[in-house]
Each structure stands twice: as structure tokens, then as C-alpha cells.
Amino acid sequence: xxxxxxxxxxxxxxxxxxxxxxxxxxxxxxxxxxxxxxxxxxxxxxxxxxxxxxxxxxxxxxxxxxxxxxxxxxxxxxxxxxxxxxxxxxxxxxxxxxxxxxxxxxxxxxxxxxxxxxxxxxxxxxxxxxxxxxxxxxxxxxxxxxxxxxxxxxxxxxxxxxxxxxxxxxxxxxxxxxxxxxxxxxxxxxxxxxxxxxxxxxxxxxxxxxxxxxxxxxxxxxxxxxxxxxxxxxxxxxxxxxxxxxxxxxxxxxxxxxxxxxxxxxxxxxxxxxxxxxxxxxxxxxxxxxxxxxxxxxxxxxxxxxxxxxxxxxxxxxxxxxxxxxxxxxxxxxxxxxxxxxxxxxxxxxxxxxxxxxxxxxxxxxxxxxxxxxxxxxxxxxxxxxxxxxxxxxxxxxxxxxxxxxxxxxxxxxxxxxxxxxxxxxxxxxxxxxxxxxxxxxxxxxxxxxxxxxxxxxxxxxxxxxxxxxxxxxxxxxxxxxxxxxxxxxxxxxxxxxxxxxxxxxxxxxxxxxxxxxxxxxxxxxxxxxxxxxxxxxxxxxxxxxxxxxxxxxxxxxxxxxxxxxxxxxxx
Numbered sequence: 200x201x202x203x204x205x206x207x208x209x210x211x212x213x214x215x216x217x218x219x220x221x222x223x224x225x226x227x228x229x230x231x232x233x234x235x236x237x238x239x240x241x242x243x244x245x246x247x248x249x250x251x252x253x254x255x256x257x258x259x260x261x262x263x264x265x266x267x268x269x270x271x272x273x274x275x276x277x278x279x280x281x282x283x284x285x286x287x288x289x290x291x292x293x294x295x296x297x298x299x300x301x302x303x304x305x306x307x308x309x310x311x312x313x314x315x316x317x318x319x320x321x322x323x324x325x326x327x328x329x330x331x332x333x334x335x336x337x338x339x340x341x342x343x344x345x346x347x348x349x350x351x352x353x354x355x356x357x358x359x360x361x362x363x364x365x366x367x368x369x370x371x372x373x374x375x376x377x378x379x380x381x382x383x384x385x386x387x388x389x390x391x392x393x394x395x396x397x398x399x400x401x402x403x404x405x406x407x408x409x410x411x412x413x414x415x416x417x418x419x420x421x422x423x424x425x426x427x428x429x430x431x432x433x434x435x436x437x438x439x440x441x442x443x444x445x446x447x448x449x450x451x452x453x454x455x456x457x458x459x460x461x462x463x464x465x466x467x468x469x470x471x472x473x474x475x476x477x478x479x480x481x482x483x484x485x486x487x488x489x490x491x492x493x494x495x496x497x498x499x500x501x502x503x504x505x506x507x508x509x510x511x512x513x514x515x516x517x518x519x520x521x522x523x524x525x526x527x528x529x530x531x532x533x534x535x536x537x538x539x540x541x542x543x544x545x546x547x548x549x550x551x552x553x554x555x556x557x558x559x560x561x562x563x564x565x566x567x568x569x570x571x572x573x574x575x576x577x578x579x580x581x582x583x584x585x586x587x588x589x590x591x592x593x594x595x596x597x598x599x600x601x602x603x604x605x606x607x608x609x610x611x612x613x614x615x616x617x618x619x620x621x622x623x624x625x626x627x628x629x630x631x632x633x634x635x636x637x638x639x640x641x642x643x644x645x646x647x648x649x650x651x652x653x654x655x656x657x658x659x660x661x662x663x664x665x666x667x668x669x670x671x672x673x674x675x676x677x678x679x680x681x682x683x684x685x686x687x688x689x690x691x692x693x694x695x696x697x698x699x700x701x702x703x704x705x706x707x708x709x710x711x712x713x714x715x716x717x718x719x720x721x722x723x724x725x726x727x728x729x730x731x732x733x734x735x736x737x738x739x740x741x742x743x744x745x746x747x748x749x750x751x752x753x754x755x756x757x758x759x760x761x762x763x764x765x766x767x768x769x770x771x
Contacts, residue, residue: 242452347432
């Protein structure tokens with residue numbers, strides 16, 4: 200079997216609110232999503248797919264590493280973790296195997312992304328840019344259309360953001376399928392209708408990418424995967440360890456291998472995508488990954504890859520809290536480690552959104568009722584629990600009977616057996632992975648960066664052999680890149696790129712070192728090493744045969760180098 204291409208299409212902040220999930224997810228029939236519905240009809244729809252965290256950066260770190268965030272230190276929103284040395288970002292495995300790897304363009308994996316991971320990580324990155332059209336590719340496209348911020352745009356900006364949504368496709372506010380934990384107000388109805396309009400706009404974007412695969416004649420040998428990072432960008436979903444915070448759409452199409460119209464009800468983590476793609480590509484799954492492959496090399500489904508799915512909620516920006524949850528086919532169990540803290544704490548960013556503000560406004564109205572000697576009547580008990588001053592230490596929900604998690608079953612005698620089992624399962628999981636969320640964050644940071652100083656990756660040691668230049672880095676887990684291009688001034692990254700860890704730009708493309716580098720032309724080859732969470736190494740340089748001898752071997756700049764700080768020269 201030839202190596203399949205892989206196209207990942209991801210979006211932000213949605214539940215399975217797509218037309219193809221009608222009857223499986225409450226309210227999914229509200230959505231207008233013809234392109235994603237067609238993709239599901241041509242491939243497989245996963246009905247029980249869950250994020251490892253209810254917020255983007257930790258959730259994406261799990262997807263890109265195949266590891267639980269609280270096992271590798273990426274659980275806080277946001278952080279710059281130092282994962283164990285064996286952890287790599289998924290595209291690097293494909294690049295090592297000869298794939299052309301691109302990302303357009305968002306990263307946000309909780310680490311600074313080394314330039315060895317992608318051939319191109321930019322707004323113009325695309326499989327169409329690969330030098331050889333016969334080269335297999337891994338191409339990721341991360342759309343921002345459905346991000347929670349877009350729900351709350353002013354009217355003119357929202358119309359521009361949804362310019363491909365026809366008038367007949369716009370979603371009626373009066374028909375918005377609000378779950379019972381939201382007050383039925385115009386603010387929430389408008390937010391829900393806009394959320395659905397954004398999904399339709401996103402669906403149009405997905406259709407464009409699928410059309411490009413068709414135009415290029417690549418459909419037959421390309422695995423297409425569509426996923427969301429976590430649940431919808433509204434209260435009790437994004438940032439909550441709930442069904443709405445964690446349950447996401449997942450669709451995979453593999454023509455000629457996967458039976459069209461397949462529906463899978465297995466419990467799966469989106470974290471399972473990393474080993475699944477490696478297995479499908481015949482690349483082998485590293486032993487350290489926690490995810491389970493959903494498919495065999497021949498495209499057959501692995502039945503029941505997970506008995507349980509797990510997730511956690513940790514620091515959200517300036518709000519410190521910790522929750523862990525486990526779900527089986529029927530029940531969700533949640534343990535809140537800080538029950539004295541509000542489930543909807545002050546977080547500067549979402550507190551400026553209309554839905555968060557509406558809940559706080561309505562609770563304020565109830566406070567004025569109390570001040571007048573009246574019982575509060577504006578919110579239901581369930582809605583009021585979102586903005587309460589505290590939350591239960593434990594929660595248990597029967598999702599077969601209660602898909603919106605409205606009735607906490609803790610203390611109900613007939614559910615004690617299920618409760619005891621899930622308590623034990625959660626404890627075992629936390630112990631097995633060494634849950635780092637139980638360690639104070641400052642203690643973790645000091646262990647990662649003693650005295651606030653990041654460890655530095657060792658510069659590659661170079662030697663010349665008959666096969667070419669051999670490079671070795673003594674830092675465990677480091678990847679090595681090489682280039683013949685001289686150094687340029689670094690392009691300063693903007694704040695968002697620094698926060699999300701986009702690769703630094705220095706005007707050069709770095710080849711991933713996978714073996715001896717042939718010295719076809721005279722010149723100077725430059726090598727550099729990166730280890731996730733560490734500072735990059737100095738550059739090591741080697742003059743190839745026929746190059747004018749480099750006079751300086753003590754660290755001063757070479758004659759063809761731009762004026763830069765000290766360079767590590769290993770010249771043979």
C-alpha cells in the first residue's frame with residue numbers, strides 16, 4: 200500500500216453541532232453544514248469523541264503529541280511546558296518518513312514549535328507548494344471562523360465574518376435549541392444563532408479545501424480528518440469539564456479503504472488521532488503515547504479502543520482551579536479539587552463576552568430581588584448553579600437519561616456501584632500517568648527552568664564521513680536541523696505568535712536531519728538542535744570539501760556570516 204497523504208482540517212470551539220449528527224447530539228439538526236455532512240457520508244462519523252481538556256491549548260497539545268496534557272505538563276492554559284524527552288510533535292514523525300509537512304497556520308501546542316517540525320508553517324502553507332508532486336504530504340489547516348470571539352462581533356464585523364452564509368442559510372433566533380442550563384433570553388438566542396451561522400461559514404471553508412483535493416486528483420489517496428479542539432465557546436461548555444465542554448465532532452474519510460457512511464459509537468479521545476495517523480501511514484506508534492489507534496493499517500476499525508475517556512480542567516489564564524473527569528459509555532464522573540471556588544470564576548477574557556455578562560447580569564437582578572426581601576425567580580436552580588460561589592466536590596451524571604447533565608446523582612443509593620467504580624478508575628488513571636496537575640505550578644516551573652533559566656539544547660557535534668556530514672546532539676529528545684543558508688536577522692514574532700509558540704523566522708528553511716547530509720556543493724553547512732521546552736542550541740558549522748578554508752575556529756563570525764553573536768563552529 201502506498202503512503203497515504205493526510206489532510207487535517209480543524210476548527211475551534213464547537214460541539215457536534217453539524218447536520219450529520221442529527222439525532223445523536225441534541226440540537227444538531229439546527230445546523231446547515233452540507234460539506235461536512237457529505238464528508239461524513241463518504242467516510243466515518245465518530246459519535247463519541249472527546250477532547251482531553253475543555254480549552255484550546257491543552258486540548259491541542261494532546262492531539263499533537265498523543266499524550267494526556269497532565270502527564271507531560273501541558274495542562275494549564277497557557278504555559279510553555281518542558282515535556283519528557285521522548286515527546287515529539289506528530290508532524291515530525293511524518294517529516295522523518297519523507298512527508299512534506301505543512302501547517303496553515305495556527306499552532307498553540309503549549310511549546311515553542313521547532314522549525315524541524317514543518318517544512319512550512321505560515322499563512323500560505325499548502326500541499327500544493329511541495330517541490331515534488333510525487334512526495335506524500337501531511338497538511339494541517341486550522342480555521343479560526345468558529346472561535347468564541349467571533350460570536351460576539353459587532354453586527355458589521357459579523358456579517359463580514361459570515362459573508363458566505365446565504366440569507367436562507369441564516370439561523371432563526373426563535374428556533375435556537377438552547378439547553379436548559381441557559382436562560383431563554385435574546386442574548387443567548389442571538390449567541391446560539393450566530394454560533395450556528397459561523398459553523399455554516401466554516402463548512403463553506405471546508406468545502407473549498409475538499410474541492411482543492413478534487414481538483415488536484417488527490418482524493419483517492421488522501422486521508423481527511425475533521426475535528427474541533429473542544430466544545431462551544433459559551434458558559435458551561437468551553438472551560439468546563441462537562442459533556443458540552445469536551446464532546447466534539449470527528450470525521451475521517453479514507454476512500455477505497457474505509458467503508459462510506461460508517462458510524463462509530465466507540466469512546467475515543469481526539470488524542471487518539473496521533474497514533475491513528477501513524478498507524479495508517481505505516482510509521483509505527485511510539486510506546487510513550489497514551490492515545491490508542493482507532494484504525495489498523497488496512498483501514499479496519501479497532502473496536503472499543505478505550506473503555507473510558509479522561510479529561511481535566513486546570514488553570515484557565517488567571518483563574519486557578521482543578522477538575523478531573525472520566526466517562527464510560529453511560530456515566531460521567533467529575534471530581535472538583537477546589538469545591539469552594541465558583542464554577543464560573545472571573546476570567547478577564549470570557550467575562551467580556553455577552554453570554555458570560557448576561558449570566559452575571561441576571562444573577563445581579565436576583566441579588567436585587569433578595570435585597571427587596573423577595574425570593575430569586577429569574578434563573579432556575581440549574582442556571583443559578585453556573586454562577587454560584589461554590590460547586591460540588593463530586594458530580595455523577597447518567598448521560599443516557601440526562602444528556603445535558605442537569606441532575607447530579609451523588610448520594611443516590613442506586614448509583615453507588617457506578618460511583619465507586621468510576622472513583623477508582625479516575626484514581627488509577629491519575630496515578631498511572633503521574634498527574635502533574637496535582638503539583639503546584641511554580642514548583643513545576645522551577646523544576647523545568649531552575650532560577651527562571653531555560654535549559655539550553657547542546658549544539659550538534661559534526662563529523663565528515665564517506666556518506667556525508669553526520670550530526671549528533673547530546674541532549675536527549677533533541678531534533679537536528681540543517682541548512683546551507685547563511686544566517687539572517689530574526690523576524691520579531693508578534694505577541695500572539697509568541698503565546699501560541701509559532702516557529703521563529705530567520706529567513707531560512709531548516710531541513711530535518713535524518714541521516715548523513717551529502718556534500719554535493721562546496722559551501723558551509725549549518726546545523727542546529729531543538730528540544731521541546733529548551734532554548735535552541737548554537738549553530739554548528741562545517742565547511743564542505745572545496746570550500747575556502749574558514750580561518751576562524753574560535754567562535755568569531757565567518758566571512759560570509761552576518762554580524763551575529765558568538766557561533767559554535769565545529770569545523771573539520
